[in-house]
Amino acid sequence: MTYLIRGKIALFIKVIFVTLIVSVLLLLAQSAFAQKEYVISAFLAIAVLLLALTYLTKISIPLKFFIPGILLLTAFVLGPILYTVTMSGFNYKTGNIISKEEAIVQIKVRGIESAPSGQTFDIKLGTYEGNPAILASDINTSEYFISTQGDRIPLVASALTFNEYGVAVEAPNFTPLTDSEFATADKLFTGARFTFDDRFFIALEGFEAGVVSQQVLEYLPESDQFKNLVNGGIYTDNGRGNYALTDDKNAILEPGWRAPIWFENYSKIVTDSRVREPLVRVFLWTVVFALLTVLTTFALGLLLALALNKPIRGRRIYRSILVLPYAMPSVMSILIWGGMFNTEFGAINTLLGTNIAWFSDPNFARVAVILVNLWLGFPYFYLISSGSLQAIPSELMEAAAIDGANPRQIFRKITLPLLLQILSPLLIASFAYNFNNFNLIYLLTGGGPRNELDGEIAGATDILISYTYKIAFGSGTQDLGLASAISLIIFILVASISLYSLRKSKVLETFA
Amino acid sequence: MKTKRFGFAGVIAAFALAVSTLVAPSANAATEIVVWADESRGPNLAKVIAAKGDWVSGYTVKVVTFSSFDALKDAFDKATDASGPDIVVGGNDWVPTGAKSGKLAPITLTAAVKARFNQTQFVDLTYKGKLYGVPVDINNVAMIYNTKLVSTAPKTFGEMVSNYKALKASKGLKAGLCIAGGGMSWGAHSVFSALGADAYQFNSRGGIVYGRAFNATTFGKNVRTYLMDGKKSNGFFPATDTGCKDNFLAGTVPYAVIGNWEWADYVAKGFTMNLMPVPGVADGTYGKMFGSVSGAMLTTFASKHGVESGAKSLLTNFFASTDGQVRYQALEKRPPAEKGAQADSTVSAAQRGFGSAASLAGIPQIGAFLNSNKGGANYWDSAPAYWTAVLIDGKDAVKEASKLASIWRANTDGGKGDL
Numbered sequence: 001m002t003y004l005i006r007g008k009i010a011l012f013i014k015v016i017f018v019t020l021i022v023s024v025l026l027l028l029a030q031s032a033f034a035q036k037e038y039v040i041s042a043f044l045a046i047a048v049l050l051l052a053l054t055y056l057t058k059i060s061i062p063l064k065f066f067i068p069g070i071l072l073l074t075a076f077v078l079g080p081i082l083y084t085v086t087m088s089g090f091n092y093k094t095g096n097i098i099s100k101e102e103a104i105v106q107i108k109v110r111g112i113e114s115a116p117s118g119q120t121f122d123i124k125l126g127t128y129e130g131n132p133a134i135l136a137s138d139i140n141t142s143e144y145f146i147s148t149q150g151d152r153i154p155l156v157a158s159a160l161t162f163n164e165y166g167v168a169v170e171a172p173n174f175t176p177l178t179d180s181e182f183a184t185a186d187k188l189f190t191g192a193r194f195t196f197d198d199r200f201f202i203a204l205e206g207f208e209a210g211v212v213s214q215q216v217l218e219y220l221p222e223s224d225q226f227k228n229l230v231n232g233g234i235y236t237d238n239g240r241g242n243y244a245l246t247d248d249k250n251a252i253l254e255p256g257w258r259a260p261i262w263f264e265n266y267s268k269i270v271t272d273s274r275v276r277e278p279l280v281r282v283f284l285w286t287v288v289f290a291l292l293t294v295l296t297t298f299a300l301g302l303l304l305a306l307a308l309n310k311p312i313r314g315r316r317i318y319r320s321i322l323v324l325p326y327a328m329p330s331v332m333s334i335l336i337w338g339g340m341f342n343t344e345f346g347a348i349n350t351l352l353g354t355n356i357a358w359f360s361d362p363n364f365a366r367v368a369v370i371l372v373n374l375w376l377g378f379p380y381f382y383l384i385s386s387g388s389l390q391a392i393p394s395e396l397m398e399a400a401a402i403d404g405a406n407p408r409q410i411f412r413k414i415t416l417p418l419l420l421q422i423l424s425p426l427l428i429a430s431f432a433y434n435f436n437n438f439n440l441i442y443l444l445t446g447g448g449p450r451n452e453l454d455g456e457i458a459g460a461t462d463i464l465i466s467y468t469y470k471i472a473f474g475s476g477t478q479d480l481g482l483a484s485a486i487s488l489i490i491f492i493l494v495a496s497i498s499l500y501s502l503r504k505s506k507v508l509e510t511f512a
Numbered sequence: 513m514k515t516k517r518f519g520f521a522g523v524i525a526a527f528a529l530a531v532s533t534l535v536a537p538s539a540n541a542a543t544e545i546v547v548w549a550d551e552s553r554g555p556n557l558a559k560v561i562a563a564k565g566d567w568v569s570g571y572t573v574k575v576v577t578f579s580s581f582d583a584l585k586d587a588f589d590k591a592t593d594a595s596g597p598d599i600v601v602g603g604n605d606w607v608p609t610g611a612k613s614g615k616l617a618p619i620t621l622t623a624a625v626k627a628r629f630n631q632t633q634f635v636d637l638t639y640k641g642k643l644y645g646v647p648v649d650i651n652n653v654a655m656i657y658n659t660k661l662v663s664t665a666p667k668t669f670g671e672m673v674s675n676y677k678a679l680k681a682s683k684g685l686k687a688g689l690c691i692a693g694g695g696m697s698w699g700a701h702s703v704f705s706a707l708g709a710d711a712y713q714f715n716s717r718g719g720i721v722y723g724r725a726f727n728a729t730t731f732g733k734n735v736r737t738y739l740m741d742g743k744k745s746n747g748f749f750p751a752t753d754t755g756c757k758d759n760f761l762a763g764t765v766p767y768a769v770i771g772n773w774e775w776a777d778y779v780a781k782g783f784t785m786n787l788m789p790v791p792g793v794a795d796g797t798y799g800k801m802f803g804s805v806s807g808a809m810l811t812t813f814a815s816k817h818g819v820e821s822g823a824k825s826l827l828t829n830f831f832a833s834t835d836g837q838v839r840y841q842a843l844e845k846r847p848p849a850e851k852g853a854q855a856d857s858t859v860s861a862a863q864r865g866f867g868s869a870a871s872l873a874g875i876p877q878i879g880a881f882l883n884s885n886k887g888g889a890n891y892w893d894s895a896p897a898y899w900t901a902v903l904i905d906g907k908d909a910v911k912e913a914s915k916l917a918s919i920w921r922a923n924t925d926g927g928k929g930d931l
Contacts, residue, residue, distance in 0.1 A: 035594040095612035106614045106812060110642065120622040182570035183543035183822060190820040203620075206824035207568070211620045254640070255614030274888070338754075343904065345686060345755035357904040360751070452894035453901060453915040477609075 018055050022048050043079075047071050081491070088484035091261045094477045096241040100257040104219055107226060107243065107253050111217025115200050122167040123202075123210040125189055126176040128153070132185070134194050135174050136202065136210055139166040146174055147194035147202055182207055217253070226253060265485035275482070278458035278467065283493075286463040289369065290434040294427055296374045301381025302419070306411075309389050319386075326379035334443040337372045360449050362460030369461050373440055377430070388422045389415070424505035432498050436490070441466040464490045542818045545573045545826055547808075548588065548597035550581040552773070553648075556843040557601070563839070567830040571822045591615065596813035598823040599831075601648060604636035604804055610811075611639040617812045617820075618642035625828050628850050637807045645807030646832040647849035649841065652803045652866055653694045653702060653771050655790045656778070661685075661766040665788050667795045669706050672767055673738050676748050679766065686764040688748035689790075690756035693771030696896035698802055702769055702790040703749065704895070706799030707734040709913065711891065711920060723925035725917035732910030734793055735902060743906040751899040769801075772866040776845055779862070787865040805849050808832075891920045 029044035053059055054067045098106075121136035133148045135155075144155040161170035169176065177185055193201035194210065202210040217235075218227045226235040226243050235243035238252070241259030245251035269275055304322060308315055325333065340347040341358040349356055358364045392415060400410045420427075441447055447466045450459035458467050468490065472483030545568065549557050554577025561573045576597065578584035588600055588610075596615070600606075610616035621643065626634070633647040657665065661683060666672045676688030691699040701711065708731040713721045739749050750756070760768040761781060769790065770778065790799035808831040814823040830836035834852030838859075841848040847863045848854055898916050901907040 035592055037592075094609050097613040097615075102614060106617075109812075109815075110618060114620050118623065120620075120624075122622075179569035182568070183819070184570075186542065186821050187818045190815065190818075204821050204824075205620050205622070206828050207821055208825060208828065209622045209625075211622070213620075254612050342752065342754045344750045344752070345759060357900075360900045360904040449900065450897070451901070452889055452897040453912055453919070455888045 014055065018051065022051060025051070043075065084484045084487055084491075087481055088265050088488055089260055089262050090481050091241045091256075091259045091264075092481035092484070093479040095254060096256040096258055098255060098257055100241075100259075103255050103257040106255055107217060108219055110254075111215055111226070112203060112213050113216050115212040115214060117212065119212040120205075121202065121210045121212075122165070122208060123204070124167070124169050124174075124176050125182070125185060125207055126174050128174050132188055132192060133174060134202065134204075134210055135168050135171050135176070136194075137162075137166070137168045144168050144171075146171060147196065149192055149194060152195040152197075261481070265482045268482060269485060269489070274455075274457060275471075278456070278462075279464075279486070282458050282462050282464055282467045285366075285461070286435060289366075289461075289463055290431050290437075292370050293373045293377060293434045293437075294431050296370060297377030297430070298381045298385075298423075298427060300374060300378040301383075302385045304378070304382045305385035305389055309386065322382055323379050325375055326383070330376050330439060331443060333376060334372060334440060337368075337375070338444050341368050359445055362449060365445050365449055365461050369440065369444060372444055373434070373437070376440070377434075380430075384423060384426055385419065388419050391422065392418050421505075425502070428498055428501045428505070431501070432494050435463070435494050435497075436465045437463065438465045438469065442469070464493075543571050543822075545571050545599065545814075545819050545823050546597045546817075547573060547575045547599045547601065547826075548584060549575060549577060549601040550584045551577060551579055553601050553806075553844060554578065556840060559843060560836070560839045561830065567836070568822050568825045571819070571826070573826060588615065591811075591813065593813060593816045597811055598814035598817055598819050599808055599826060600811055601806065601808050603651075603806055604645075606809070607637055607644045607807070608639050610809065611642070611644055615811055615813075616644045617810045617815065618644055619646075619810050619824060619827065621646070621828070621832070625832050628832060628834070628852060630849075630851070633805045633849055636805050637809070645809030646827050647805035648808050648831055648837070649806050649844065649846040650803055650849055650866070651772065651806055652847070653699050653769050653801050654787050654866055655689075655702065655767055655769050656760075656787055657767045658760065658763060658765075658783075661763065666767075666791050668791050669734075669738055669793050672791065673746075673748050675766065677746075680747070684764060685766065686747075686759050687750045687756075688765070689767040689769070690750050690759065690765050691753040692756040692760060692768045693774050694769065694802070696751070696753055696899055697892045699753065699769050699771070700895065700899070702799035702801040704731075704799070705801075706790045706792045706797075707731055707738065708793065709916070710800050712800070720924075723921050725920040726913075728913035728917045729910050732908070732913040735909040735913070738793075739903060740909065745903040749899075749903065751903040752896075772846055772862070775862045775866070787862075888922070889919050891916070891923045894919050 025044050025048045029041045029048065032038075032041035032044060050067060050071070054063050119138070121134075121138050123137070124135040125132075126135060127133055128146050128148055131148045131150075133146050135144075135146055137144050142157060144157060144160060146153040146155060155168070155171055157168075159172055160168040163169050189204055189207075191203075193203065196202050196212050200212050200214050203213040205211050214229075216228060216230055218229055219225075220227055224237055227233070228235070234246045235251075235253050236246055238244040238249065239259065240256075240261060242252040242254075242256035244253075269279060308318055308322075312318075338359075339345075343349060343355065343357045343360065346358070348358070356364055358368045396414050396418075397410050400414055405413070441461055441463055445459065445461045447459035447462035447470065450456040450462070457470065462470070464486070468483050468486045471479050471486065547557060547561075548554075554575055558575035558577070561567060561575060565572075567573065578587055581603075584600070584602065585606065588597070588602065588606070591597065607616065611618075625646075629647050634643055637643055637645045637647065661679060662675050666675065672688060676685060679685055689703070691703070693699050694701075704710070709726040709728075711726070713724045713726070715721050740746055745751070756765065756768055757770075757774075759765045761778075761783060789801060792798050808827055810820075810823055810827060814820040832850065834850055834856070837848040837850040837853035838856045841853060841863065842858055845860065845863065847866045848856075848859065853859070894916060898912055901912045902909045
């Protein structure tokens with residue numbers, strides 16, 4: 001078998017495999033380029049180049065093993081981190097999403113308003129003397145005319161042909177578009193201004209209707225301003241992603257655009273009491289929640305592992321049952337627990353004969369969160385503790401027993417220290433995971449309870465990541481820039497805590 | 513050897529380029545109008561539009577269906593110039609954010625098209641004086657009652673409470689009235705308003721008065737009278753909507769507020785029930801409920817795809833037409849928004865029932881206020897907390913109502929500029 005995939009066959013397989021990968025990446029690069037995602041497109045193109053160089057030359061043998069990991073790490077870890085860092089320096093929120101160029105185009109479009117008369121016409125699209133034109137009919141006033149982008153030609157009814165609704169469909173020198181020409185004419189007619197009078201023009205609203213309109217806002221490219229043609233108001237770039245009225249900074253034109261505001265999102269975390277105060281409380285609860293979760297799940301998992309480490313009848317069945325909570329999708333488990341904790345209809349209150357408002361009282365809600373996470377998390381620690389117990393040489397325990405140590409001393413002085421040494425990285429990883437355990441909080445309590453009536457933003461069980469989510473996506477106004485800044489702080493916190501713990505546990509030394 | 517390797521690289525690069533060019537996605541055809549809709553509306557729109565192919569001459573219409581309403585909203589939030597739809601069928605609360613973010617484009621309807629709708633329906637789809645879509649279907653809630661538990665329609669809120677107390681022990685009732693559809697804010701607004709907390713305050717001409725809220729004292733006292741025994745809930749009205757539907761179907765709750773989108777499910781389960789607005793404190797009065805509309809909204813992507821006029825024509829020729837709405841609602845089974853379709857003989861009894869409930873006590877949702885947090889909090893986000901504070905935490909019903917009322921005042925006062 002080994003012989004079969006050497007030589008030309010191996011080369012052929014490699015060529016096919018690399019070709020397929022490169023083809024897919026090129027396709028994605030092309031697609032990204034077409035969607036104007038130039039950074040993604042460039043990254044994919046570089047990835048193609050690197051893959052081809054790595055696998056089709058002998059430039060570096062180790063790189064053949066590392067390059068997939070390096071590319072994936074760049075795409076899915078470094079890329080998002082860099083993007084988050086960048087966005088944290090922008091005014092990037094609802095109303096400030098698109099680019100400035102797009103915003104200018106859209107403000108111009110919104111700067112067209114229908115005339116105060118609200119007059120509209122039934123229209124027929126066509127050409128007049130070779131130019132795009134509309135044949136307009138007002139069936140209420142029997143007013144008919146042909147309008148081009150430079151002229152308006154009045155018509156008399158006797159010269160026209162009408163459809164069953166009284167709308168003119170044919171006129172002298174007017175060539176109507178055929179059905180098949182409509183789609184190709186869309187770009188030509190959309191946005192065109194057909195003459196109405198000196199002040200107003202007719203803008204198309206579909207292929208059947210024209211609305212008498214006027215341009216209210218005009219863009220002045222030389223000064224990068226918008227001018228209100230009705231009242232003379234001037235809107236200038238306020239440096240925060242909007243055109244604002246010179247006399248009233250709060251009067252802005254929409255939509256706005258993403259604009260750099262540098263460190264303002266970070267300073268807002270400190271200076272805005274509505275953000276700062278909940279953040280401190282949420283941070284403290286996040287640390288408590290992550291610590292309690294790790295301690296309780298580890299304690300229960302270890303206890304069960306110790307109990308089932310001894311040969312007892314039905315051990316396999318017990319082990320299978322204990323793994324069940326881990327095997328079940330956590331989303332389902334959380335939702336079921338949510339139902340069971342319901343105050344009025346929940347199974348827990350029914351069984352206990354109580355009427356506890358589990359998700360309305362802050363303390364009970366926190367207890368519920370810890371209990372549910374204990375249910376979800378203990379099988380993991382049971383499994384790894386069981387495995388680790390097997391790895392501890394039994395001679396150590398036997399020697400201690402011969403020296404007169406009782407089981408409690410053996411556990412405290414030998415088993416637990418050795419277990420902790422083995423499991424430290426996993427305990428730290430579990431802490432970091434629970435620091436960001438969004439699913440549990442979001443699905444079980446939604447971060448609540450919180451007293452919205454008193455203006456609270458964060459709930460009693462909100463952890464940093466769910467609080468960030470609320471800021472970013474939780475209400476009608478999404479503040480992605482501020483959420484990015486908080487995410488970055490969370491990242492630094494988790495990374496610092498994890499690194500400190502790893503150093504303290506001296507785990508890294510074992511890899512040295 | 514190196515030359516040979518680089519030769520291979522050249523071959524592979526050429527081959528890869530060829531393959532990728534062959535399978536490269538073609539740009540949206542300029543004669544195709546793309547409509548995005550959720551898992552319920554999408555398949556029905558696709559069928560109806562395909563059955564009559566000439567809604568807009570010269571164009572084909574492609575309906576893209578998403579797995580849920582939330583998935584649709586999520587996709588629309590992330591849509592780009594290349595991937596975005598030309599028309600999206602969504603909730604009216606999308607209008608303020610979609611318009612602010614430059615994803616929705618304004619439209620101007622002719623008087624003839626406008627006349628096909630109740631004018632208040634346009635309020636839902638308006639932001640800062642501009643219209644962003646046409647009304648497609650009515651979303652409202654109404655109260656149903658289990659005719660096996662209570663044989664007649666209650667005339668007052670107090671009658672429901674009395675019925676509950678009388679039947680509680682013998683029928684094993686878990687609650688009297690609960691919210692199965694619309695949540696403890698929108699769905700429960702009919703209960704709020706039945707007890708005196710109508711969000712919108714109208715003037716004598718029927719216009720909304722901004723910066724004014726309900727009478728917190730009157731409402732709070734009614735809550736104490738009908739929903740509480742001293743400082744505790746009397747069990748008639750649960751503070752959450754969890755389990756409401758199951759308990760109503762199990763016959764342990766006689767009255768429930770449901771959304772019209774859920775009606776078919778209750779019927780499919782063979783349930784016997786009647787439909788009405790939530791009765792008020794006084795005989796002949798009713799709680800107000802939302803008669804809001806979902807809209808077919810024009811996006812700014814249509815212009816970039818070169819199909820803006822075609823998309824506008826689809827809005828008026830199909831979505832805003834009697835013919836289009838009759839055909840569509842024959843499958844979708846929601847109350848149609850268009851007047852001609854509402855009057856059509858094909859409209860079912862349930863569609864009419866919800867329609868008449870809406871006409872008895874329906875109010876517009878007003879997209880501009882839905883997400884307003886002027887004053888620091890949002891009324892609709894905060895409303896569920898009232899029930900928790902009073903019915904579970906035992907806080908003072910009047911004091912908490914005052915807090916809610918002040919949030920509403922701030923929201924409307926600050927948000928009226930967005931209308």
